[in-house]
Amino acid sequence: MLGRVNHIAIAVPDLAAATASYRDILGAHVSQAQPLPEHGVTVVFVELENTKVELLEPLGAESPITAFLAKNPTGGMHHICYEVVDILAARDQLSAAGARVLGSGEPKIGAHGKPVLFLHPKDFFGTLIELEQV
Amino acid sequence: MLGRVNHIAIAVPDLAAATASYRDILGAHVSQAQPLPEHGVTVVFVELENTKVELLEPLGAESPITAFLAKNPTGGMHHICYEVVDILAARDQLSAAGARVLGSGEPKIGAHGKPVLFLHPKDFFGTLIELEQV
Numbered sequence: 001m002l003g004r005v006n007h008i009a010i011a012v013p014d015l016a017a018a019t020a021s022y023r024d025i026l027g028a029h030v031s032q033a034q035p036l037p038e039h040g041v042t043v044v045f046v047e048l049e050n051t052k053v054e055l056l057e058p059l060g061a062e063s064p065i066t067a068f069l070a071k072n073p074t075g076g077m078h079h080i081c082y083e084v085v086d087i088l089a090a091r092d093q094l095s096a097a098g099a100r101v102l103g104s105g106e107p108k109i110g111a112h113g114k115p116v117l118f119l120h121p122k123d124f125f126g127t128l129i130e131l132e133q134v
Numbered sequence: 135m136l137g138r139v140n141h142i143a144i145a146v147p148d149l150a151a152a153t154a155s156y157r158d159i160l161g162a163h164v165s166q167a168q169p170l171p172e173h174g175v176t177v178v179f180v181e182l183e184n185t186k187v188e189l190l191e192p193l194g195a196e197s198p199i200t201a202f203l204a205k206n207p208t209g210g211m212h213h214i215c216y217e218v219v220d221i222l223a224a225r226d227q228l229s230a231a232g233a234r235v236l237g238s239g240e241p242k243i244g245a246h247g248k249p250v251l252f253l254h255p256k257d258f259f260g261t262l263i264e265l266e267q268v
Contacts, residue, residue, distance in 0.1 A: 001161030004183045008142055008214060012259040021258060025231045026216075027135030048216070049138045050184045055259075075259035077211040080142060082160075082182070097159045124155060125146040125189075125209035 001090050003083035006112075006132050007045075007054045011065045012075040015057035019044045022055070030055075039111050040064050054111075079118070079128035087115045087133035099123045107133070135224050137217035140246075140266050141179075141188045145199045146209040149191035153178045156189070164189075173245050174198050188245075213252070213262035221249045221267035233257045241267070 012018040015033055022044075023030045031045040040063035046053040056078065058066050068078055084090045087107050095101060100120035110116030110132055119129040146152040149167055156178075157164045165179040174197035180187040190212065192200050202212055218224045221241050229235060234254035244250030244266055253263040 002182060005139070005142070005185050005187075008139070010259065010261055014259075018259045025228065025233055026258075026263075027227075048136060051139050053139075053214070072260055074256060075261070076255075077214070077261055080187075080211070093161075094159065099159055121210075122208060124160075125144065125148075125152045126206055127144055127209070127211055129160075 001084055001093065003085065003134070005051045006081040006083050006130075006134070007052045008080055009054045009056055009078045009130075010075060011056050011058075011068050011072070011078040013057070013069055013073060015042055015044060015055055018055045018057075018075070022046050022053075028053075035059055036111050041111070043111060079130050081116075081130035081132050083134045084131045085133070087117060087131055090131055091117055094119065135218055135227065137219065137268070139185045140215040140217050140264075140268070141186045142214055143188045143190055143212045143264075144209060145190050145192075145202050145206070145212040147191070147203055147207060149176055149178060149189060152189045152191075152209070156180050156187075162187075169193055170245050175245070177245060213264050215250075215264035215266050217268040218265045219267070221251060221265055224265055225251055228253065 019030050022028045029047045033044050035042045040060050041056045042059045044055040102118040107115035107117050115133045117131050121128040153164050156162045163181045167178050169176045174194050175190045176193045178189040236252040241249035241251050249267045251265045255262040
């Protein structure tokens, strides 16, 4: 089911400082900051050779990463996104195996304009997993 | 400086259960468990198309992931490993920029038989970064 690692998401309290750190200290190629108000985050893409890291900063009062940053004020790894070919087939297979899909269970359009689902971290040893249909 | 994402490491309290979950529920290709007593972990490699996830379980009394699992009993994302071409040049450049290298500052031979260093997570927004020379 799992294809490529699409991205590793890291929540940070200060996106400008984190971007400067990845660009100037770690020597990585970073994108411009992109506000995604419908997802409650501003994102910077760190482009690596084989995948990417996404630095996320909360945007707005309803940001999905606010609670995470309250628990982890300096920031931290938030989720891993894997690509799947057919997200509805993946969802049905996961549900049949007893894994919990977050929210309504219906895919939403994610930050890249493609259907995504999130799986309950307690079903996967503390790791929040995003599936993205590509 | 940063090349490929070599792996994403996930610490788990029960390696057999986590391996079964990635293999049987997520449909990923997983390796046999490999005890690495000199690194204080047993590891299973989850092979993805473009990188790999490493599932880590503590091995022995001095395991470097015991404290992490005490804080995160269900498990969680532990570190990201990036490849670099020259680990001594990377270290010197990082140190000059004020980033802290863990331990003595001298590279050790990591779980893949190659020189590695770890960077202080407080200098990188809560993410523990491993550098591996390839």
